[in-house]
Amino acid sequence: MAKKLTNEHSIDLPMAVWLLQDGYRSGADVAPEGELISVTSLMKPVRQQILQRKVDQSAEAMDLSALIASRMGHALHDSIERSWIQGDYGACMRRMGYPQDVIDSIRVNPDTATVKKGEIPIYIEQRGFKEFEGVILTGQLDFSINGSYRDTKSTSTFSYTSGNKDEDYIIQGSLYRWIMPNLITKDVMRIEFIFTDWASYRAKSSKDYPQCRISHKDFPLMSLKDTEAWAKNRIDEIKANAKLPQSEMVRCSDKELWRDKDTYKYYAKPETAKAGGRCTKRFDNVKEAFAHKDAKMKGVVVTDPGQVKACLYCPAFSICEQRKEYFSDNGESIQ
DSSP: OOOEEEOTTOOOHHHHHHHHOOOOOOOTTTSOSSOEEEHHHHTSOHHHHHHGGGSOGGGOEEEGGGGHHHHHHHHHHHHHHHHHHTSOHHHHHHHTTOOHHHHHTEEESOOGGGOOTTOEEEEEEEEEEEEETTEEEEEEEEEEETTEEEEEEEEOHHHHHHOTTHHHHHHHHHHHHHHOTTTOOOSEEEEEEEESSOOHHHHHHOTTSOSSSEEEEEEEOOOHHHHHHHHHHHHHHHHHHHTSOGGGSOOOOTTTTTOOOOEEEEESSHHHHHTTOOOSEEESSHHHHHHHHHHHTOOEEEEEOOOOOGGGGOTTTTTOTTGGGTBOTTSOBOO
């Protein structure tokens, strides 16, 4: 049963209907018989995967605003797909200076068995399935050109500059290649970034900042052997933990919790620290904090633990015991 729907921000009817359109195609209608697990689900924290199945969805509430980010992502993917399926890609390529023989060699979503030498196959929004370890793994690739996988991400510039999602990109792309080796044959993938918070003034002031609202990065994929080992380990971990009570179940890691890094507060007066007052100086590095204390020959350094954020977006929020260490039942931080 679906979650109860709220509209706390009074989103207007035209936008509300757009947000509620479910464009996701799981592939369940054409999947082989068996338990279906998507690549994106498999990559989620093990604890979350197990606990979310135990949540009574009819007792949960979801606000319309929670759908904005995913709906914008779906809209971008749909628009890119239509530009190749319904649009005139040949005219666009000619404007960019591509020769006609290259344009003529392109085939969009062909049967792999019919692709001839010299042709350039492009596959868009193709779903694959792989039976493995008693389940059916499935994934849907965004775009593959001549065996090279592309994935489009609508995200913040922080994901690009920090590299905090790089490992996830590589695992996802590797799993897609392992599931669809006939469509993805190259061992390097490319992430196409469309930034939601790009600022031109920052591009001018820093070469490390993306220089355009649309940029890309290439990533080496894991070997097929390593990818299969990763999938087996994850499935085995899910099966083993599913039998355990929460108290013994694997905990979400700091990375899975989106925990900020610890910071270190220097107080010139220890009594100010005990009273919870304002620190004299804050450091990201513990050695620098203590070096500053030693130089001053007084004071105290207090560790300020990094804040957890992922729990607020977790579908198992209402029943997870680990979450209660960071947030109250109404979502207030107790960290």
